[in-house]
Amino acid sequence: MAKQYETVIGLEVHVELATKTKIFCGCSTAFGGEPNTHTCPVCTGMPGSLPVLNKQVLEYAVAVGLATNCTITQYCKFDRKNYFYPDNPQNYQISQLYLPICQNGRVEIETENGKKYVGIHEIHMEEDAGKLIHDEWDDCSLVDYNRSGVPLIEIVSEPDMRSAEEVIAYLEKLRMTIQYLGASDCKLQEGSMRADVNLSIREVGAEAFGTRTEMKNLNSFKAIARAIEGERERQIDLLEAGEKVIQETRRWDDNKGESYAMRSKEDAQDYRYFPDPDLVPIMLDDAFLDQIRAKQPEFREEKMLRYKKEFDIPEYDIQIITGSKHMADIFEQTVALGSQPKKVSNWLMVETLRLLKENNMDPEDIRFSPENLAKLISLTDAKAINSSVAKEVFEVMFDQNIDPEKYVEEKGLKTVNDEGALRKTVEEVIANNPQSVEDYRNGKEKAIGFLVGQTMKAMKGKADPGMINKLLKELL
Amino acid sequence: MSILDMTACQLAAAIKNKEVTVLEAVKAVLAQIHAKEEIYNCYVTVDEEGALAQAKEIQKKIDAGILTGALAGVPVAIKDNMCTEGILTTCSSKILNNFVPTFSSEAVLNLQKAGAVILGKTNMDEFAMGSTTETSAYGVTRNPWNYEHVPGGSSGGSAAAVAANECFYALGSDTGGSIRQPASFCGVVGLKPTYGRVSRYGLIAYGSSLDQIGPLCKDVADCAAIMEVISTHDKKDSTSVLRQDTDFTSALVEDVKGMRIGIPRDYFGEGLDGQVRDAVLKAAEVLKEKGAIVEEFDLSLVEYAIPAYYTIAAAEASSNLERFDGIKYGYRAEDYEGLHDMYKKTRSQGFGPEVKRRIMLGSFVLSSGYYDAYYLKALRVKALIKKAFDEAFAKYDVILGPVAPTTAPKLGESLSDPIKMYLGDIYTISVNLAGLPGLSMPCGIDSKGLPIGLQLIGDCFNEKKLIQTAYTYEKIRGAFSRKEDR
Numbered sequence: 001m002a003k004q005y006e007t008v009i010g011l012e013v014h015v016e017l018a019t020k021t022k023i024f025c026g027c028s029t030a031f032g033g034e035p036n037t038h039t040c041p042v043c044t045g046m047p048g049s050l051p052v053l054n055k056q057v058l059e060y061a062v063a064v065g066l067a068t069n070c071t072i073t074q075y076c077k078f079d080r081k082n083y084f085y086p087d088n089p090q091n092y093q094i095s096q097l098y099l100p101i102c103q104n105g106r107v108e109i110e111t112e113n114g115k116k117y118v119g120i121h122e123i124h125m126e127e128d129a130g131k132l133i134h135d136e137w138d139d140c141s142l143v144d145y146n147r148s149g150v151p152l153i154e155i156v157s158e159p160d161m162r163s164a165e166e167v168i169a170y171l172e173k174l175r176m177t178i179q180y181l182g183a184s185d186c187k188l189q190e191g192s193m194r195a196d197v198n199l200s201i202r203e204v205g206a207e208a209f210g211t212r213t214e215m216k217n218l219n220s221f222k223a224i225a226r227a228i229e230g231e232r233e234r235q236i237d238l239l240e241a242g243e244k245v246i247q248e249t250r251r252w253d254d255n256k257g258e259s260y261a262m263r264s265k266e267d268a269q270d271y272r273y274f275p276d277p278d279l280v281p282i283m284l285d286d287a288f289l290d291q292i293r294a295k296q297p298e299f300r301e302e303k304m305l306r307y308k309k310e311f312d313i314p315e316y317d318i319q320i321i322t323g324s325k326h327m328a329d330i331f332e333q334t335v336a337l338g339s340q341p342k343k344v345s346n347w348l349m350v351e352t353l354r355l356l357k358e359n360n361m362d363p364e365d366i367r368f369s370p371e372n373l374a375k376l377i378s379l380t381d382a383k384a385i386n387s388s389v390a391k392e393v394f395e396v397m398f399d400q401n402i403d404p405e406k407y408v409e410e411k412g413l414k415t416v417n418d419e420g421a422l423r424k425t426v427e428e429v430i431a432n433n434p435q436s437v438e439d440y441r442n443g444k445e446k447a448i449g450f451l452v453g454q455t456m457k458a459m460k461g462k463a464d465p466g467m468i469n470k471l472l473k474e475l476l
Numbered sequence: 477m478s479i480l481d482m483t484a485c486q487l488a489a490a491i492k493n494k495e496v497t498v499l500e501a502v503k504a505v506l507a508q509i510h511a512k513e514e515i516y517n518c519y520v521t522v523d524e525e526g527a528l529a530q531a532k533e534i535q536k537k538i539d540a541g542i543l544t545g546a547l548a549g550v551p552v553a554i555k556d557n558m559c560t561e562g563i564l565t566t567c568s569s570k571i572l573n574n575f576v577p578t579f580s581s582e583a584v585l586n587l588q589k590a591g592a593v594i595l596g597k598t599n600m601d602e603f604a605m606g607s608t609t610e611t612s613a614y615g616v617t618r619n620p621w622n623y624e625h626v627p628g629g630s631s632g633g634s635a636a637a638v639a640a641n642e643c644f645y646a647l648g649s650d651t652g653g654s655i656r657q658p659a660s661f662c663g664v665v666g667l668k669p670t671y672g673r674v675s676r677y678g679l680i681a682y683g684s685s686l687d688q689i690g691p692l693c694k695d696v697a698d699c700a701a702i703m704e705v706i707s708t709h710d711k712k713d714s715t716s717v718l719r720q721d722t723d724f725t726s727a728l729v730e731d732v733k734g735m736r737i738g739i740p741r742d743y744f745g746e747g748l749d750g751q752v753r754d755a756v757l758k759a760a761e762v763l764k765e766k767g768a769i770v771e772e773f774d775l776s777l778v779e780y781a782i783p784a785y786y787t788i789a790a791a792e793a794s795s796n797l798e799r800f801d802g803i804k805y806g807y808r809a810e811d812y813e814g815l816h817d818m819y820k821k822t823r824s825q826g827f828g829p830e831v832k833r834r835i836m837l838g839s840f841v842l843s844s845g846y847y848d849a850y851y852l853k854a855l856r857v858k859a860l861i862k863k864a865f866d867e868a869f870a871k872y873d874v875i876l877g878p879v880a881p882t883t884a885p886k887l888g889e890s891l892s893d894p895i896k897m898y899l900g901d902i903y904t905i906s907v908n909l910a911g912l913p914g915l916s917m918p919c920g921i922d923s924k925g926l927p928i929g930l931q932l933i934g935d936c937f938n939e940k941k942l943i944q945t946a947y948t949y950e951k952i953r954g955a956f957s958r959k960e961d962r
Contacts, residue, residue, distance in 0.1 A: 041579055045799045047572070048559040048581055048678040050713050080795050082842075084819055091798035143803070272842035274851060277685035277792055280714050 003240075004204040007232045008212075009167055009197060010121075010159035013174060014152050015184045016128065016192040017060045023127050023151035024051030024094065031190075035133075035144035043149035045089030050278050053078075057151040058101070058282065060183040061125050062292045064153060065102030067177045067299065068120050074284045076101050078125070082272045086143050087129040095154075096124035097273040101282075107177070109169040118170045119158030126152050153183075159198065159209065164225040171195060171221065180297050180325045185364055188220050195224060200245070201235045210235070211245040215252050215259060223254040230258060303328060311341040317349050324363030327352075333370035339377040347373060351391060355398045368401045376404040386464055389413050415464050419471075422455075422463055426471045429454045440476060448472055479504040480641040481957075484550045484698040487644055491538060491549040498538065498549035501644075502531040502593055505551050509595070509642050516618045516627075518637035520556045521564045522596035527551065530593045537591065546701040546725070548591030553643035555634050556597035557604055558584055558689065559678040563594070567680050568612035569602045571826030572806045581678020582713070583647060583689045583706045590705045595643055598633030602828045603797065604654055604682040606630055607897050608890050611830040616887060619662060621926050621958055625884040628658030634692045635662035639958060645693040645702060649679055651686045652785055653879070653904025656916035659692055660879035660929020663918040663958060665699050665946070666692045670937045671911035672717035675710030681796040683789035684715075686908040696917065696947045700724040703939060719937060727940035732948045733767035735941070738872035740775035743903055749882045755920030755928040756878045762952050763876075763945065773871070777864050778906065780857045782898055785905040786834075787841050787854035793831075794838025800826065833894065862910040869935035874945050878903055879916045879929035907933055915942045917949070918956045927956075 022029055025042035041049035065072050076099040080092040105120035130148035134141045155174060161167050175186040175193060186193040200212035215231055218224045230252075235245050248264040275281075298306070300322045307318045322328050327348060334344045356363060376397065380390045385408055393404050393413065408414055416422060429451055430437055439447040448469070455468045479501055482490065490496040509522055537543040554560060557567045559577035566572045580588070588594070601611040609617040609632025617632045619625040620640035627636040631648030635658035638646050648655040650668035659666025667690045674689045681687060691702035704725060709718040739760055744753055764770040802808035802822030809821035827835070841850035868875060880900055890897040907914040912933055919930035930949070934942045950956075 044804065046578070046805075047565070047567075047575065047680040047799065048577065048579075050677050052712060052714050082795055082798060084798065084801060086801075086803045086815070089799065089804060091801055092795050270844045272795070272839060272844070272847075274791060274795070274842050274847070277683075278681075278714060 005201045005236055006204045007162055008159050008200050008202060008209055009161040009228065011157045011167065012196040013155040014194040015178055015186060017057055017151040017153060018182060018184050019054055019056045019151055021054055022149035023054050023057050024149055027149065029150050033146050036146065038146040044145045051094060053279060054151065057125055059292060061101045061123060061153050062289065063181045064178055064183055065105060065123050066293055066296060067181060068105040068107050070102035070105030070120060070123060072284060072289055073099050073101055073103060075281060077281045078276045078279045079273045080276045083269055087132050089145060089148055093127060094276055095126035100124035107173050109166065109173050111166055111169060118160045121156045121158050123153050123155045126154060128152050164228040167224060167228060168221050176300050180299050197224065197228060199228060199231050201232060211247050213245065214249045216249060217251045223252065226254065226257060227252040313341055313345040317345045321345065321348055326366060327363040330366060330370050334373045337370060337374035339374045343377050351394050368397045372397055372401060372404055379404055379408060383464055384414055386415055389461055413462060416459060416462050422467060423471055425458050426455055426468065426475055429458060430475060437476060480508055483694045484644040485546055485701050487550050488547050498531040498535040498593065501549065502527050502551050505595065505643060512640050512642055515623055516620055516636050516640050517615050518598055518617055518633045518640060518642050519596045520566055520568060520599050520614050523563055523594060527593050527595050534591050534593060543591040545590045547705060550644045551593040551595045552587055553595050553598045553634055553637045553646040554584055555600055555631050555648050557600060557649055557680045558647060560584055560594065563597060565597065567603045568600045568614055570613040570807055571800045575806050579678065582675035582710045586706050586708055598637055598646060600633055601630035602831050604630040604649060604651055605830050605834050607657060607900055609633060610891055611828055613828060619884050621663060625886055625926060628661035628884060630654040631692060632658045635659050635664055638664045638692050638694060645691060645698055647689055648692045649687055649689050651683045651789060652901045652908050655690045655692060656879050656904050656914055656931060659916040661884035663927030663956060664692055664694060665696055666690065666916045667699050667703065668907065668914045669939060670913045672715050674706050675708065675713045675716045677710055677712040683792040684796060685792060686789055696943060696950050697728055700728055700943050721937060724940060724943055727943040728947050729944050730948050730951045732763050732945055735768040735874065735945060736872045737763060737768045737770045738868055738875045739770065739772045740875060740877055741772050742775045742778040743877035747881050748878060751922040752878050752882060752928050756930055759919040759930045759949060760876050763949055766948060773868065775864055775868060777861050781861060781906040781909060782902060784854040784857035785909055786898060787850050788858065790834040790838035791842050791851050794835045794842065797835060858909045861906050865910045865912060873941050875933040877931050879931040883922050883924065883926035883928055903931060912936060913939045913942055915946050917946050
């Protein structure tokens with residue numbers, strides 16, 4: 001009988017924090033500036049410059065640590081990780097090795113077999129590196145330090161996961177938690193969340209861990225899942241062939257669906273870590289932790305429970321809406337403005353999701369305000385616009401966050417509730433479409449739809465379809 | 477009195493009283509530089525044009541009553557490891573032979589705000605590593621008391637420039653004695669402030685946890701005045717400490733009655749030159765006669781200071797100097813193949829032997845498997861030394877001893893035996909390890925005609941007691957100046 005193998009997985013997740021300025025200087029963290037425009041002597045490693053810690057980084061790191069049940073290291077330090085590479089202007093990265101800010105946490109994930117805990121070994125703060133641009137034509141490399149010094153936290157899990165599904169559940173959980181904290185937008189594609197997978201296999205029932213590899217360059221949940229499957233297979237093949245797994249770092253090529261070795265343990269550099277003498281040790285008192293604790297938001301699980309109790313909306317809607325902190329905020333704020341929860345949920349679940357998908361956007365990218373959504377709902381409630389006009393207005397609002405009241409007014413989209421005017425149009429439509437009238441009278445119920453459409457067209461869409469129907473039936 | 481013989485404060489007063497103009501002072505000192513640089517080589521860079529331009533600007537501000545401080549209009553020399561915007565800053569190394577900083581260090585900015593005229597950048601041991609100013613890539617600096625002798629180091633250019641009247645005062649930096657020892661060898665006053673007293677922003681780091689900027693000057697009154705200008709809290713330096721007690725000139729009081737002065741027996745043992753010992757003990761005697769309570773005591777741990785210091789300083793230096801890689805600024809080797817070859821050749825050609833020795837030593841003590849045995853142990857020694865000083869300062873206001881075991885050695889004597897050179901730091905480095913202030917001032921002349929230095933050590937942020945003691949001693953000692961060049 002073939003041997004049964006168990007996959008053992010631990011993750012190192014880098015998350016870019018949503019601070020406005022860098023971790024050790026006042027430069028902007030904004031994306032997309034011209035090369036080396038978001039730089040200063042500190043983040044370009046100029047001689048004589050010194051780092052000063054951005055307090056917001058500390059607050060975010062502690063907030064994430066508290067949300068993942070970590071013990072906060074109340075006396076913590078930064079260490080220098082020494083290695084030469086041009087993207088690293090000082091040739092050392094300021095990171096944490098000896099006393100990381102958070103330790104010994106855990107998060108709960110849902111698996112096929114129910115709830116499970118994934119342990120968090122530590123979370124540490126560090127600075128990002130710059131970016132090298134290789135110019136093949138000129139045979140030279142250029143370096144852009146705009147990203148140098150952007151704050152990161154690295155979340156190191158215990159080797160507690162056993163499948164790709166568990167890994168994805170864990171990552172989703174981290175992402176949701178961090179997004180709810182507002183500490184990062186956690187976008188894998190854009191690199192504000194990066195995961196390296198440490199994977200080994202062992203025979204089912206074995207206690208000792210196998211030799212692990214580290215997989216890098218995983219840019220989506222799908223790539224992560226594929227890389228895990230691929231690496232599991234590769235290691236099983238090696239063992240079955242009587243060979244050994246080598247401890248090494250591998251790079252995943254998602255297009256080819258395979259990985260290749262980047263460097264083995266033998267090439268592992270000695271980073272000569274030591275406490276950075278330019279940064280004083282950080283002393284966090286209980287009051288500081290209490291303050292961060294008090295600011296912790298209602299997380300998704302609690303929110304879902306509350307929605308279930310407070311709002312009469314389907315379980316599925318609750319899941320989708322709370323799946324994004326931003327969307328949940330819009331939902332709650334719109335409801336707080338007096339809109340009926342079910343209607344708010346409908347706009348989010350149907351039109352919003354459709355437009356997000358069409359525009360290839362994340363819920364985080366929603367731009368319209370709760371005020372405007374509430375106004376749109378009250379316009380339809382008051383039958384001031386009909387549902388097709390409402391959809392039209394919503395599309396514009398989704399795109400440009402316009403004020404629907406003003407927009408409807410300016411574009412003259414209000415439903416005409418003047419029965420006299422409508423009756424006149426209906427009479428004209430009846431007179432101009434004898435064939436359809438005939439069909440209807442001969443029992444073709446569908447023909448009335450055409451007549452409603454014609455009336456609506458004549459009214460430039462500004463009529464209440466219910467009223468048109470009623471008048472048509474009355475006049476035919 | 478000729479302009480050049482004035483102290484910094486005397487010159488500022490003369491400028492204020494319109495007896496001398498800033499331009500006259502600058503021209504006088506530039507003439508002295510022209511006359512003496514060929515022999516002494518105190519400077520790496522003299523910014524003649526800049527100094528003359530500043531002189532006019534500063535004179536205007538003084539005339540308009542905008543600049544009224546005790547140092548307004550006085551020309552100063554800056555050690556070449558402090559960044560100066562627009563002025564070449566080399567650390568006396570080939571690897572920074574073309575580096576012009578885009579910003580000035582905080583201490584220099586503070587001097588400029590007070591109306592200082594920057595004359596130029598003084599020579600030093602390469603990256604402040606050395607005790608003789610002989611490891612500079614830009615030639616040795618010679619001792620104005622006898623040009624066959626070294627000026628000490630690493631701030632040898634600054635000390636020699638003050639002694640040779642090639643400036644009125646200078647800034648130096650002290651990681652293991654680099655202000656106090658050259659001050660001693662050149663017969664001037666030097667103060668290494670408490671760690672955290674003066675911002676390190678813009679100081680090109682050697683041993684970050686030990687480095688501190690301080691003055692080299694002609695007398696104690698100048699020292700106090702300069703300290704008042706450069707001691708500021710700087711948010712750009714996390715190790716800078718906010719203090720209110722920066723009124724150093726208020727300590728220029730001739731009174732040591734009841735001042736408790738401790739003399740560590742450990743500082744007077746084997747290896748100390750007899751003439752140095754006698755001169756230092758005589759200074760203690762003088763203070764005792766003025767009412768100080770002078771006592772001997774055992775400081776202990778002194779023999780561990782040198783290995784601990786060279787471990788910590790080299791470890792930090794090995795990391796601090798990584799940024800000099802030929803990528804962003806400074807020297808880059810000409811012929812290389814690929815990135816690693818470029819790194820290797822640039823750093824092999826750009827750094828001198830003493831710097832390489834310390835980078836290797838530092839890399840070794842930080843490497844995996846040795847970190848605990850060397851670096852961590854050195855940090856523990858550092859903590860114990862601090863504790864020994866804490867206990868001493870429970871009993872004494874000031875600790876008095878020699879600055880160095882001997883007076884200035886001849887050129888070429890020290891580099892052949894690095895261990896012997898390292899041992900020469902024995903009385904100064906504990907002060908850096910414990911983060912304390914230490915003042916060096918002349919207290920005699922040996923049979924070779926070279927100045928002997930007296931060291932006063934205070935508790936953290938107790939510079940004022942040092943200044944008071946030094947000022948009192950200086951009054952009794954009388955003027956101390958160099959005879960004509962030998």
